[in-house]
Structure formats: structure tokens, C-alpha cells
Amino acid sequence: MNLFHFLLQNHDQVVELTLEHLWLVGISTLLAILIGIPLGIVSAHWPVWNKPVLGTANVIQTIPSLALFGFLLPVPWLGDRADRLAILALTLYALLPVIRNTYTGIRDVDPAVVEAGRGMGLTGSQLLFQVELPLALSVILSGVRVAVVVSVGLATIAAAIGAGGLGEFIFRGLAMVNNQLILAGAIPAAILALSADFCLGWLERRLRPR
Amino acid sequence: MESSSAIVPVIEFRDVGYALPGGRRLLSDLNLQVQRGETLVLLGRSGSGKTTTLKLINRLLTPSAGEVRVNGTPTRASEVIRLRRSIGYVIQDVGLFPHFTVERNIGLVPRIEGWATERVRRRVEELLQLVGLEANLAGRYPHQLSGGQRQRVGVARALAADPAILLMDEPFGALDALTRDQLQREFLSLQQRLNKTVVFVTHDLREALRLGSRIALMEAGRLVTVLPPNDFVRSSDPLAAAYVESFGGGLGSVENRGQSRP
Numbered sequence: 001m002n003l004f005h006f007l008l009q010n011h012d013q014v015v016e017l018t019l020e021h022l023w024l025v026g027i028s029t030l031l032a033i034l035i036g037i038p039l040g041i042v043s044a045h046w047p048v049w050n051k052p053v054l055g056t057a058n059v060i061q062t063i064p065s066l067a068l069f070g071f072l073l074p075v076p077w078l079g080d081r082a083d084r085l086a087i088l089a090l091t092l093y094a095l096l097p098v099i100r101n102t103y104t105g106i107r108d109v110d111p112a113v114v115e116a117g118r119g120m121g122l123t124g125s126q127l128l129f130q131v132e133l134p135l136a137l138s139v140i141l142s143g144v145r146v147a148v149v150v151s152v153g154l155a156t157i158a159a160a161i162g163a164g165g166l167g168e169f170i171f172r173g174l175a176m177v178n179n180q181l182i183l184a185g186a187i188p189a190a191i192l193a194l195s196a197d198f199c200l201g202w203l204e205r206r207l208r209p210r
Numbered sequence: 211m212e213s214s215s216a217i218v219p220v221i222e223f224r225d226v227g228y229a230l231p232g233g234r235r236l237l238s239d240l241n242l243q244v245q246r247g248e249t250l251v252l253l254g255r256s257g258s259g260k261t262t263t264l265k266l267i268n269r270l271l272t273p274s275a276g277e278v279r280v281n282g283t284p285t286r287a288s289e290v291i292r293l294r295r296s297i298g299y300v301i302q303d304v305g306l307f308p309h310f311t312v313e314r315n316i317g318l319v320p321r322i323e324g325w326a327t328e329r330v331r332r333r334v335e336e337l338l339q340l341v342g343l344e345a346n347l348a349g350r351y352p353h354q355l356s357g358g359q360r361q362r363v364g365v366a367r368a369l370a371a372d373p374a375i376l377l378m379d380e381p382f383g384a385l386d387a388l389t390r391d392q393l394q395r396e397f398l399s400l401q402q403r404l405n406k407t408v409v410f411v412t413h414d415l416r417e418a419l420r421l422g423s424r425i426a427l428m429e430a431g432r433l434v435t436v437l438p439p440n441d442f443v444r445s446s447d448p449l450a451a452a453y454v455e456s457f458g459g460g461l462g463s464v465e466n467r468g469q470s471r472p
Contacts, residue, residue, distance in 0.1 A: 119294060121292070131307060135307075135308065135309055
């Protein structure tokens with residue numbers, strides 16, 4: 001197998017690009033979680049925020065990724081380093097599934113449970129951290145899973161602006177009309193996406209309330 | 211303040227009204243007193259305002275007119291978290307936390323009140339016994355229990371911090387007739403021992419006659435009449451009489467209500 005040989009011969013570079021890819025996806029997902037979960041909580045608790053927050057996240061989602069990378073390029077501090085820019089773009093795309101699932105997860109908690117908690121004298125934050133978030137956790141996690149899988153794919157495009165990652169192989173392969181090179185980027189990316197999907201799916205099932 | 215605390219009702223409604231933010235009135239001109247140690251039953255059809263009345267007591271709702279006093283203090287003036295923790299609350303859907311074991315469900319309020327772990331554990335054990343559940347259920351999750359067991363856990367949870375007042379909103383409504391009968395009987399014997407001040411919501415006249423020391427009939431957001439069970443069945447009030455009539459009139463003598471069959 002030619003491809004197999006290629007991967008073996010260039011395994012240093014494959015590993016390096018894979019790690020770069022993971023870094024881009026990991027950091028952007030983490031940021032999306034840190035920003036998205038609070039936004040989801042806010043929109044679930046204060047309905048006024050629901051439309052603006054989810055609407056904005058929705059609009060961001062519709063911007064073509066290549067265009068978004070292009071738009072952000074001239075921005076002063078961001079444009080200095082391609083990976084910063086890629087992380088910001090990936091974070092923006094990952095926000096929607098995280099916010100939407102946090103919102104849905106909290107709204108779907110049995111009203112009787114919330115009512116009982118309030119009636120027993122739980123404070124707002126006790127209710128949030130001991131009841132609502134634990135019960136919404138598996139739904140939130142499934143949003144994170146969607147975000148990660150989408151990010152792994154999107155991150156390949158980040159190579160177009162020089163942010164590295166497995167997209168390097170793909171773009172190089174496209175330029176050289178070399179299918180082998182394209183596959184050398186695409187296959188590890190697909191494996192990354194599938195394994196992330198599998199691991200997070202498993203975690204999600206473990207945490208699902210009965 | 212009144213001269214003697216004995217005459218201060220535990221719960222008092224003074225000209226209470228409640229309207230939804232949209233303006234629809236759910237409750238008007240409610241005046242009602244609940245005395246220490248009694249079981250006051252709020253009886254009425256769905257939409258009559260009984261659950262609204264109940265929720266005004268632990269300030270899940272705030273009156274839009276008049277005031278509700280608990281132990282002489284208007285609920286509006288008291289710290290709401292303190293108030294709620296001093297009142298046990300049991301609802302029809304139980305609302306047990308599905309991700310907590312029975313033990314954590316029952317021990318939640320004591321734990322957030324900062325009790326020591328060992329004291330919480332002993333209290334949970336004691337309560338399980340009190341509501342007639344075996345100690346080995348402590349580690350189970352709510353979905354592993356029967357409806358009757360869940361409701362008992364709900365009662366145990368409400369009693370956990372030993373509140374003087376207990377609010378119960380159709381607690382036995384979703385149970386089958388046999389289990390309901392058994393839980394009603396246990397409620398009576400429990401109440402004899404604990405002597406809590408109980409406000410109990412139901413639409414079931416039979417349940418009201420059996421459990422209540424007084425019955426408050428509600429209709430369309432107004433209090434119709436408050437009477438002891440014996441007087442209630444003989445009441446000449448047209449609404450009370452109609453309610454009794456709709457339950458088949460002859461419910462048997464009220465004297466043997468402890469033994470009535472479902």
C-alpha cells in the first residue's frame with residue numbers, strides 16, 4: 001500500500017500535524033464550553049436572552065468557514081498568528097451546539113423536580129449546581145460532542161491560513177494533485193473525529209440520568 | 211405582637227388575593243387561619259385555587275393583595291430561603307431528584323444546612339423507619355422504587371429538617387387505591403405522633419373527611435366555607451352540599467372514617 005508507506009515514512013510529520021490539529025480543536029472546544037455553558041444557562045433562565053443569544057450563535061454558524069478565516073485575517077492582534085485566528089473561528093462555530101444543548105438540557109429538567117427543590121429552600125445556585133446542571137449534563141455533553149466532531153473537520157481548513165494541522169497534507173495534496181497526500185490528511189482527521197465521537201458518546205451514556 | 215403566642219395562628223391569610231402577571235385573578239379575599247397541630251384540608255376542584263393558596267405559604271408565590279403570615283411574620287418580610295427550609299413541602303409528582311439516591315434525597319436539606327455527615331445518616335435512617343421503608347432502600351435511586359415508596363421518600367424528605375409546618379399538594383393523588391388507603395392510614399398515625407401543622411390539598415372528599423381536622427372548601431378562587439368533617443357532610447351551604455352530593459352523598463358516617471374503604 002502506497003498510502004501506508006507514505007504514512008510510515010513521514011510518521012514524524014503525521015504525528016506533529018495530528019498534535020497540532022488536536023491542539024486547535026481542544027483549545028477551541030474548551031473556550032466554547034467556558035463561554036457557551038454560561039450563555040446557555042442565561043438563556044434558559046432569562047427568556048429575554050434566549051432569542052438574541054441563540055440567534056447570534058445561529059448566524060455565526062451560517063458564515064462559510066473559509067470566509068470567516070478571511071474576514072478575521074486583518075484583525076490586529078489576531079491576524080498576527082494564524083493559530084490564534086483559527087482557534088477563534090473554531091470557537092465561534094462550536095458555540096452554537098454547546099449553547100443550544102445547555103439551554104435545552106436545562107429547560108427539559110422535570111418542572112416538578114425544580115419546583116420541589118425551590119420549595120425545599122434551595123438557593124438559585126444550589127438548584128443550578130446540584131440539580132439543573134447534573135440533570136442536563138448528558139444533553140450538554142452531546143452538544144460538546146457535536147462541536148468536537150464538526151471542529152475536527154473544520155480545523156482542516158485552518159491550514160489554508162497557515163494554522164497547521166492535518167489540513168496541511170490536504171492542501172498540499174490538492175496543490176500537487178496528489179491523492180495520497182490528501183488521504184494522508186483526511187484519514188487521520190476522520191479517525192480523530194470518529195474516536196472523539198465514540199469516547200464522548202460513551203461518556204454521555206454513562207452520565208445520562210435514569 | 212399578641213400577648214400570648216398560643217393565640218397566634220401558625221398560618222394566617224389576611225385578605226389575600228393573587229393574580230397572574232397578566233392580570234388573571236386566581237385568588238380573591240382569602241381569610242383563613244391554621245392553628246398549631248391541626249390538619250387543614252384545602253378541598254376543591256382543579257382550578258379552584260387550592261394549590262395557589264398552598265404556594266403562597268412558602269412563598270413560591272407572593273400575594274398580590276393582603277398578606278400571608280407564618281408564625282406571625284408576613285412572608286413578604288421574611289427571608290425566603292429560611293422560610294422554605296422551615297416548611298416541609300410534598301407534591302403530587304414527588305419531585306425526587308432522579309440523580310440522587312434515596313439517602314441523598316432525604317438528607318439534602320440537612321446537608322445544605324451544614325449538619326455533620328454522621329448526624330445526617332442517622333436522621334435518614336430514622337426517617338426511613340418513620341415512613342415505613344426498609345433501611346436497605348437508602349442506596350437506591352428513585353427510578354428503582356414503586357410509586358408508593360417514592361411518595362414515602364417524598365414525605366421523609368419533607369420531614370428531614372423537622373419542620374413544624376408541612377404542606378402537602380395532592381401527595382397521594384397519583385397512587386392506586388390500595389396504596390393510597392395505606393398511606394392515608396399511615397399519615398394519620400404519623401400525624402398523631404408528630405403533631406405537625408399540616409395544610410393538605412386534595413380534590414377527593416373522602417380523603418378530606420378522613421385526614422382533615424378542618425376542611426376548607428374552595429371554588430373559583432374563593433374560600434366557600436371552613437368546617438370540621440362532621441359538620442361538612444351536613445352543611446347546608448349549597449356548594450358544600452353539591453360537593454358532597456357529587457361524591458355520592460352517603461359516604462357512611464364520618465365517625466368511622468379511620469376504617470373507610472376506598
